[in-house]
Amino acid sequence: MSEFGWANRVNTVRTTSIAPTSQRPPTPASASRQWSRTLAVTAVLTASGALIFGPLWQVSPDVAAGSILFTAMFSGAGVILWDEPGHRRTAVLLVLAGQFWALGWSEEWAIGPLPFISGPASYLALSLAAWAMFRYPDPALLSRLERVFVRILAGVAVGGILAETLTARPQWRGYQPDTWWITLIADREFNVAIGTVLRPLQVLVIGGFLLLWVLRIRRMRGLDRELLAPMALASPVIAVAVGAVPVAKLLGLTGQTMDRVYALQPAALAVIPLAFLISVVRRRLADNAVLTLIQQVQRRPTPEAVQTALRTALRDATLRVRYWAPELNAHVDVTGAPAGPPAEDEDRLVMPVTEPTGEPLAVIDADPGLRRHPLVLSNALAASGLALENAQLQAAVLGRLSQVRAVRMQAVQAGVAERRRVERDLHDGAQQRLLALRLVLAASDRPQLSEAARERLRQMNQEIALALNELRDLARGIHPAVLSQAGLSAAIDAVADQQPIEVEASLPTGRFPAATEETAYYLICAALKTAEAPGASRVIIRGHERDGVLTIEVEQDSRRPAGSRLESELPGMLDRVRALGGDIMFSTLSRGGSLMVAAIPCG
Amino acid sequence: MKVAMADDSTLFRGGLRLLLSQVGVEVCLEASNGEELLEGIEQARPEVAILDIRMPPTFTREGLQTAARIRELDPGIGVLILSTYAETTYAAELFANGSAGRGYMLKDRVDDVGTLRDALVRLAAGESLVDATLVDSLIGHSRRQDALAALTVRERQVLRQMAEGRSNAGVAAVLNLSHKTVENYAASIFGKLDIPAGSDDNRRVLAVLSWLRAGTVSS
Numbered sequence: 120m121s122e123f124g125w126a127n128r129v130n131t132v133r134t135t136s137i138a139p140t141s142q143r144p145p146t147p148a149s150a151s152r153q154w155s156r157t158l159a160v161t162a163v164l165t166a167s168g169a170l171i172f173g174p175l176w177q178v179s180p181d182v183a184a185g186s187i188l189f190t191a192m193f194s195g196a197g198v199i200l201w202d203e204p205g206h207r208r209t210a211v212l213l214v215l216a217g218q219f220w221a222l223g224w225s226e227e228w229a230i231g232p233l234p235f236i237s238g239p240a241s242y243l244a245l246s247l248a249a250w251a252m253f254r255y256p257d258p259a260l261l262s263r264l265e266r267v268f269v270r271i272l273a274g275v276a277v278g279g280i281l282a283e284t285l286t287a288r289p290q291w292r293g294y295q296p297d298t299w300w301i302t303l304i305a306d307r308e309f310n311v312a313i314g315t316v317l318r319p320l321q322v323l324v325i326g327g328f329l330l331l332w333v334l335r336i337r338r339m340r341g342l343d344r345e346l347l348a349p350m351a352l353a354s355p356v357i358a359v360a361v362g363a364v365p366v367a368k369l370l371g372l373t374g375q376t377m378d379r380v381y382a383l384q385p386a387a388l389a390v391i392p393l394a395f396l397i398s399v400v401r402r403r404l405a406d407n408a409v410l411t412l413i414q415q416v417q418r419r420p421t422p423e424a425v426q427t428a429l430r431t432a433l434r435d436a437t438l439r440v441r442y443w444a445p446e447l448n449a450h451v452d453v454t455g456a457p458a459g460p461p462a463e464d465e466d467r468l469v470m471p472v473t474e475p476t477g478e479p480l481a482v483i484d485a486d487p488g489l490r491r492h493p494l495v496l497s498n499a500l501a502a503s504g505l506a507l508e509n510a511q512l513q514a515a516v517l518g519r520l521s522q523v524r525a526v527r528m529q530a531v532q533a534g535v536a537e538r539r540r541v542e543r544d545l546h547d548g549a550q551q552r553l554l555a556l557r558l559v560l561a562a563s564d565r566p567q568l569s570e571a572a573r574e575r576l577r578q579m580n581q582e583i584a585l586a587l588n589e590l591r592d593l594a595r596g597i598h599p600a601v602l603s604q605a606g607l608s609a610a611i612d613a614v615a616d617q618q619p620i621e622v623e624a625s626l627p628t629g630r631f632p633a634a635t636e637e638t639a640y641y642l643i644c645a646a647l648k649t650a651e652a653p654g655a656s657r658v659i660i661r662g663h664e665r666d667g668v669l670t671i672e673v674e675q676d677s678r679r680p681a682g683s684r685l686e687s688e689l690p691g692m693l694d695r696v697r698a699l700g701g702d703i704m705f706s707t708l709s710r711g712g713s714l715m716v717a718a719i720p721c722g
Numbered sequence: 723m724k725v726a727m728a729d730d731s732t733l734f735r736g737g738l739r740l741l742l743s744q745v746g747v748e749v750c751l752e753a754s755n756g757e758e759l760l761e762g763i764e765q766a767r768p769e770v771a772i773l774d775i776r777m778p779p780t781f782t783r784e785g786l787q788t789a790a791r792i793r794e795l796d797p798g799i800g801v802l803i804l805s806t807y808a809e810t811t812y813a814a815e816l817f818a819n820g821s822a823g824r825g826y827m828l829k830d831r832v833d834d835v836g837t838l839r840d841a842l843v844r845l846a847a848g849e850s851l852v853d854a855t856l857v858d859s860l861i862g863h864s865r866r867q868d869a870l871a872a873l874t875v876r877e878r879q880v881l882r883q884m885a886e887g888r889s890n891a892g893v894a895a896v897l898n899l900s901h902k903t904v905e906n907y908a909a910s911i912f913g914k915l916d917i918p919a920g921s922d923d924n925r926r927v928l929a930v931l932s933w934l935r936a937g938t939v940s941s
């Protein structure tokens with residue numbers, strides 16, 4: 120039983136254990152408490168932003184309204200993300216982006232260092248928002264290019280504005296000359312030159328951002344792709360919104376028009392927290408989908424249904440459930456066929472599932488990307504526990520059955536091989552000797568011999584001829600040589616030649632495995648014999664091979680007697696065909712006559 | 723007359739050689755398989771090669787394969803296939819590329835030295851040959867008994883001889899008829915049985931055999 124031998128190696132496969140957690144769905148009371156907290160914290164953070172704006176509310180209510188939307192949305196998204204496992208740092212980034220954005224408009228206070236820090240604060244807010252976007256849903260997903268890009272983005276955004284600010288005097292920016300400011304180099308031309316270099320650089324970085332998101336979404340699969348889709352869709356809006364300011368400055372817009380840009384920009388950038396919120400909702404819906412699917416499968420937990428439910432729930436069509444079949448001491452797939460572990464060089468997430476008693480139940484292997492969604496995974500595994508247990512029992516039985524089938528098939532194949540060998544031995548051994556003996560006897564029959572001696576020689580020759588005929592009939596009964604020599608089509612043609620009724624046979628001329636050919640041959644012979652009994656005048660035999668199954672149809676123009684049983688008509692044939700994993704069906708044709716269809720697997 | 727023979731049984735070859743020597747046929751080449759026979763055949767130059775259909779290495783249809791190779795080497799060498807099976811499939815395969823000098827005989831019948839010698843002479847002369855037992859079985863089992871019943875007794879005799887591979891001259895000699903009479907009978911038979919009147923002797927055996935076998939005439 121070497122094909123099951125790999126079972127002993129199962130423990131050497133790298134496994135990632137994800138224990139099914141007994142996470143309970145939130146009760147209504149705790150859910151509403153959670154929502155109140157979320158709202159309260161968001162309100163506090165938004166109020167903090169609104170306070171920081173201060174005089175902006177009077178100077179430019181439009182800009183203030185746009186920006187408060189920005190801060191409110193980022194704060195809300197951050198607070199909600201805080202409750203998602205594994206996203207706390209990203210949540211902090213979003214909240215900070217909202218607060219720094221507010222700080223960016225604190226210049227209107229015109230006190231202390233506020234005018235000095237407001238410029239860098241805005242750009243820092245945008246950089247933090249971009250960094251949060253790339254970190255979601257898992258920082259591990261960041262490609263090297265993306266890591267480098269985020270640094271370049273921060274460098275150009277924050278570094279650029281710092282360079283511009285540190286080489287300026289406050290009055291060049293429209294502030295009072297005594298405003299708190301740090302000036303390293305006060306050179307007007309140099310300062311203008313920095314701005315001239317910086318704007319196109321900023322536009323370039325925005326283009327790079329857009330390109331990276333296109334590449335990123337194309338790279339993602341399954342749940343990751345679904346979670347990142349809202350951000351990918353938002354990225355063109357973000358690019359336009361962020362790009363609007365440097366482009367407007369390049370175009371030399373000022374005053375009211377510029378204010379409109381400043382008002383619309385943060386409002387448009389609110390798509391970032393919106394995308395985060397959609398992703399969070401999607402993730403939670405995915406959890407629910409898992410539960411729903413698993414609940415559905417509980418009703419009819421077949422090995423295949425459980426696997427399909429897990430594939431659908433986890434959005435991974437490559438997921439495999441290999442059930443433990445204790446009797447075989449091996450794992451089997453959903454059909455009960457022995458199933459080995461994934462190849463050593465294949466990166467798969469391998470999750471052994473055990474019964475509460477510690478008995479092995481199944482091993483699930485899935486796309487390694489699912490490692491990033493431990494919650495969805497553990498929910499799915501926890502929810503499918505009972506269904507898995509039921510399915511495992513069925514799979515174990517299926518496995519036993521498929522093993523019995525395999526043994527039965529081997530027995531049939533061995534029988535065919537043995538009969539062929541016996542036929543060949545009879546033909547090439549005894550038959551050849553007897554034939555040669557006849558020749559020697561015939562050659563010995565000389566006129567010089569006495570008549571009595573010649574008569575005895577002839578009698579001996581006669582007897583040997585009879586023995587040869589008997590031997591040939593015996594050999595043919597054991598295995599028809601023409602079948603192994605010329606194939607099914609030729610062998611059936613030879614049989615058809617000998618029939619008293621009209622036989623029209625069109626069978627594939629190609630060769631099939633010996634067991635398939637022999638089974639088809641004897642089945643057709645048996646069917647022809649049954650056709651004689653009810654007085655058929657014509658038999659049509661058709662055959663074709665598709666997907667490794669040889670289908671044989673025998674149609675005859677007489678009806679089968681009512682109530683006749685397959686087994687009595689074709690003794691032993693049903694067993695033989697089934698032993699090869701095939702089946703036979705009989706039907707009565709409305710135009711008269713009957714049809715037998717047999718499917719015989721090829722090997 | 724010189725013949726070559728290939729059969730994996732030494733005993734059988736010995737018996738056949740003994741038998742043939744009695745009727746003045748010399749065995750110029752003996753081989754235990756087809757390959758061995760092909761190696762020596764050009765030098766031995768036999769008129770006819772006697773081949774067992776089942777020979778090493780696979781014991782299936784090496785005889786037929788060897789026959790095809792002999793045709794490539796020298797179409798003038800006759801081939802007599804010996805088979806223990808009365809299967810028309812093999813005969814049809816042997817005649818598929820022309821039946822001149824090709825014969826199919828049951829191994830059981832080779833002890834009849836007169837028939838064997840007659841067969842070798844016919845094959846050496848480029849005629850074809852189908853074992854009479856096989857033709858009997860074909861005619862007896864043919865599902866076209868109605869059509870056969872429409873033939874006269876003489877016509878049936880001629881049909882049998884044609885199925886055995888005889889040319890018009892051969893049929894005339896066996897049935898003691900004039901050449902012209904045989905031609906008339908042949909035309910009449912082809913008309914009644916609706917066999918395309920191929921005057922080419924080389925194709926005639928196959929046409930008649932096919933008609934008897936399947937009821938449909940292969941073109």
